[in-house]
Amino acid sequence: MSSSVANEANGPTAVEYIQHHLHNNSIGDGGFWVLNLDTLFYSWLLAGILMYIAYTMGKRMTADTPSGGQNVLEAIVEFVQQQIKDIFPGSNPLIGPLALTIFMWVFLMNAMDMLPVDLLPSIGQLLGIHYMKVVPTTDLSTTFALALSVFALIIYYNIKIKGPMGYLKMFLFHPFGKYLIPVNIVMTTIEEVAKPISLGLRLFGNMFAGELIFMLIALLGGASLFGLVPQIALGTVWAIFHILVISLQAFIFMLLTIVYLGMAHQEIDEH
């Protein structure tokens, strides 16, 4: 962090520094065809690492003498399994891999936050890449990709379990019974739409804010030499606190996915 961009003599101002760091390296026409290359690169890199770990571990694991990485993965898998068992009614072969993937992938993407804010962008600068957002979950495209995928599954399973009529009835008669149908429609629609929005925005907000605070802390050291001490102290405290935040956000995303899909799997209760 000592190699802060703001440290340079004729460097950018604090505002420019922050804006620069919050800028995705994107190509496209600004409409639909926008590709955030940094987001895609880091999320694919992490997805690739996950796939590699999953593949090698899946091939290598033994039932008799588990060791090292297998123990860690088993602990995670068992943890996710336990959450599903506690929350999810019935059984669905998709829910396990879904929850596990969300937990691990989101955690890894969040964990990019733990790297010094300027480390990878500075390397990028040297290689001629001028914009780089390292944490994929500070990009709304990523969080909403997850949230909307979950939302699609919510709708799919609502219709599959409750039937199209049952799903419609949920909008008409829930939560206030048959005499307040217009209110019910509005209420249920808000309730349903709030699910993906809250999922996506919660993760994005937490990660974005965390990243922003890392940048502000980095700016402290850039402002003056005396700023170095609070920069190191605050950076350490915030990084330690952030370990909690990144795990918690990954866990919450996973848990809410299970909860929402569990609600989709419940038969509608008649009023």
Add this chain to the structure above:
Amino acid sequence: MSITATLIGQMITFAILVWFIGKYLWGPMTQMMDDRKKRIADGLAAAERGVHEQELAEQRAAEHIKEAKEQAAGILAQAQKRGAEIIDEAKIDAKTEGERLITAANAEIEQEVNRAKESLRAQVVDITIAAASKIVKKEIDAKAHGDLLKDVVGQL
């Protein structure tokens, strides 16, 4: 926030990742963990069964030992009884045999005594006759007096 190719790309990535992790990690691992759980449960049940069987075997062994002891005691008692019986029988046999031998001996002795008496009688007659004939010389008719003497001897 607008719908962009990045969003779609991330959704596709997510779908592929879910499929991949489900196929190569979640599936095999949950399967393996279930199998292991079952194996552990089986093993514990088998151990329990083994302990139970050992208990049963110990019980059976104790029963066998008890039975054997009882049998041995029975055999011993029988043997002692039989021994006593044999001794008693032997005693009785010996007693009767002894008695028999005594009576036989007694009978023989009597016979011998009788025979001795007989021969003694005969000899006494002869001696008496010889003596008498020597005393009275030839006056005495051996035949006539012989009868008389025999009479006398028979009274002895």
